[in-house]
Amino acid sequence: MLEINIKTQPIKKLYNYWLSKAPLGMLPARHDIDPAEMAEFLPHLILLDVQTDPLDFRYRLIGTHISAYLKEDLTSRWMSTLDHQKPPSRIWDNCKKAVETRGPVFPYTPYIGPKQDIVEMEDLILPLARDGINVDMLLVGVTYIHKTTD
Known part of the structure; x- marks a missing residue:
């Protein structure tokens, strides 16, 4: 298990959910992931298709929480x-x-x-593999931490 210090609840819940779906010694597949089970943190998710030759990533799904912080809609765009x-x-290297x-x-x-009140963001990238071994999708969780006003 990855030793990480997760600050936000959506990312903690995503990580625990992913772990619960991973067969012993294997990666979970997209078909193991059920959006109905992720309602609490679904707005914080990005789903990326992985192309391996050449390597590239395509935005398949962007949650509403994340899209509110983007300059433009990236759905269906290739990261390259x-x-x-x-x-x-x-981002590419991660x-x-x-x-x-x-x-x-x-x-x-x-x-x-564009948002000036963001202090930091917390993100987590989780691999998915149809065959349990070769990564063909990435499940990404993102939360934004705002400046506190005293």
Whole structure:
């Protein structure tokens, strides 16, 4: 199990859900993931298709919580076509790491976007594999932590 210090409830719930769906020694598949079981944290999710040759990532689904913080709708876009996400970029490298290691990646990805009251974001990248071994999708959870007003 990944030793991480998760701050936000949606990311904690996502991680525990993913662990509960992983067969012993294998990765969960997309068909193991049921959106009805994820209602509490579904708005915080991104689902990425993974293309392996050449490596690329396509935004299949972007939750409503996340889309509210984006400059534009990225649904159906390939990461390689986005200036701030194509290689070399931190987002690309983190997704690549999840594919290569076949394990969770808990990166620190700085928020770059239009909202000025965001202090940080918390994200978690979880691999999915139709055959339990070869990563073909990434399940990503994202929450935004706002400045507190005293």
